Amino acid sequence: MKKNYKKIPMPVRYAINFVLLLAFLLIVNALIENKVISRSNSIVVVSIGINIILAVSLNLATGYLGQLPLGHAGFMAVGAYSSAILVKNIGATWLTIPLGMVFGGLVAAIFGLIIGIPALRLKGDYLAIITLGFGEIIRVVLLNIDSVLGFKLTYGAASLKNIPKTTNFINTYIVVIITCFVIHTMMKSRHGRAILSIRENEIAAESCGIKTTYYKTLGFVVSAFFAGVAGSLLAGNLGLLNPQSFGFMKSIEILVMVVLGGMGSMAGSVISATVLTALPEVLRAFDTYRMVVYSLLLIIVMIFKPSGLMGKYDFSLSHLLEKLLNFKSSRGKKSEERGS
């Protein structure tokens, strides 16, 4: 049975995915341009994108690597501030916007490295507490300093204002795709398998010759990088940054998205980030009961599907197409047999 299984060749798979992603981009962009999606709703669409990046990157550290970092908002803050300061001071052009994102990501990644090396020696609760502490340190430091090396840059509690509003649907969408693509291709390689093996059994991973410390740090740093990129998108979306918005609750919010979607499922993270960002907006009509419904939904999912909406399952369009293709052809064969 396996031998007759039709497979879609790799280039065709990439082409199908690329065309569909491009079509989605053009459609949604046209809807925004023609005001079918209102200005306020398009901001929601952008924040869905940002939350997808945050959830997918946190999923790398929790779902794939199996650690429990609680300081994701800290990395996001570092990325947001550093890219905002850069873009604000050198001006927003087509070149500096991506440069700002990469810069924000890199600074967050450096912080990830500094935190990761000592923190990843610890396991479980201890790692959670260290990263939690880190997130709080970032918030408190940003709240209390208004200048760096004598330059008035961060403005402390008064918020960093007048950041060029560079984030729009198109660049958010592109970054979302790049994030998902990079993390997906990384996970489907020997490096990704090494990261998964650490989650599954660290002792066995070591006995297979896998440099566990290196791969733990790698997963953590890549996760921090994309959190930083998401932060820089957020800065360009809001135009102002206040340290208070990067508190502990923001980290928890992202963690809830990952857990609800299913730890270790990228599709799950994308779906739950979308739903959990859109839901409060959709429920605005029932203003008073908004948070009740939101919380109830979380409780219900956790009771009936503790592994999250998608579990560890990852959606693949090509696999689905392959299944349909083979289903049809096997039915065709059966009817042929009956005919003869």
Added chain:
Amino acid sequence: MARRDIRAPFIPERDKDKTPILECVDLGIDFGGLTAVDDFNMTIGRTEIAGLIGPNGAGKTTVFNLLTRVYKPSRGKILLEGRDIESMNTIQVNKAGIARTFQNIRLFNELTVLENVLIGLHNEMNYNLLSAVLRMPHFWKDEKIAKNRALELLSLFGMEDLAGQKAGSLPYGAQRRLEIVRALATNPSLLLLDEPAAGMNPSETSELMENIRKVRDTFKIAILLIEHDMNLVMGICEGIVVLNYGKIIAKGTPEEVRNDPVVIEAYLGKKGDVPC
């Protein structure tokens, strides 16, 4: 029959003129005041199947943990192909050529059988992260070679049809076999098997014996196994070391060990002992 000197090396005839794959010299480890292993001298030939036996708690798994550097020895040294492994850690020891399985199976349960073997092949591939993310030709080439190699190794144990299944869902015997395949994937020159036949029925055990022999003959590697199933040990091992209370009490061919009064005493007690 004279007892063999337990400090003298013992290797099969055909490996005599080659450097032994492993030499343990006066190896010992203390946990606090407790001496778990002491005066451990063992030599394993290039293509030998050696056995390490002894009553429960004798220190057999501790020896494995010493060889793979999970524990640092308190005394003595370990030479792998004549090279001291003192400065190495677990990962480097694996790269240097020692692979192992575990007494309590440690598979990557949520991953497929194929992925488990591919993780064993991790260091056989050498593309970097960038070529993985950008899906460069180097990535495809290495992945393809690794996948074929993994299927080839699985087919050695008749498991190629299980490649797509989750490792955790396999029956017990298949999980034990998969652990051996994963260890073999790291391309070892010495394979350590910790109770490979535990929980297997007699027919599975005899199949395992065939497989162990086949592995040795195909890969020309040395195998050291811990086992309580005496049929298996006596059936395939060429040299046996008996451990009791952390010390070697006998060494030699299966025939010699089986008839050794000291060994019989360790397992069954002395004649005239008051049974309790």
